[in-house]
Amino acid sequence: MESEFIQIMTVTGYALEAFGVLVVLIGSCLATAVFVRTYRALGEGVAYKKFRQNLGRSIILGLEFMIAGDIIRTVIVADSLQNVGILAVIVLIRTFLSLTLFLEVEGRWPWQKDGPQ
Known part of the structure; x- marks a missing residue:
């Protein structure tokens, strides 16, 4: 029973990551199509x-x-201290990328209110 749960969580984790890649790919294609159409x-x-x-x-969105x-x-799957440390580094890098991309796209930090600053 436990091995089935771990297998399901492994597949779920990979599915979420694959979906994230798909979001980036489709979003890139759509953004390019809109750019070409409205240039x-x-x-x-x-x-x-x-x-x-x-x-x-x-x-x-894909990074999330x-x-x-x-x-x-x-x-859930590989809960060793070394894996959690690696996860922490990965999450920090991806969070940094998300924050800097948000700043680049929106022109403000996520915690700042909308509107002219």
Whole structure:
């Protein structure tokens, strides 16, 4: 019974990570399609800025799914101290990437209010 649960959690973790990659891929394709479609209508600067925002949002969302998959696989499946340490480093790197991408896309930190600063 326990081995079945661990196997299910392993598959769930990998599925979440695969879904995160899929989110990044589909988001990148959609952002590129929107950019190509609106490039002439919006102008070079505006279209490029929107492209970067859409691309950044898809990367941020994909990273969140990848972090969730890592957490599930490490905490449930391979719960050694070394694996938890590796997970901590991975989560810190991905969180740093998410925060900096959010700042780049939105022009503010996640804890700041919307609107002009």
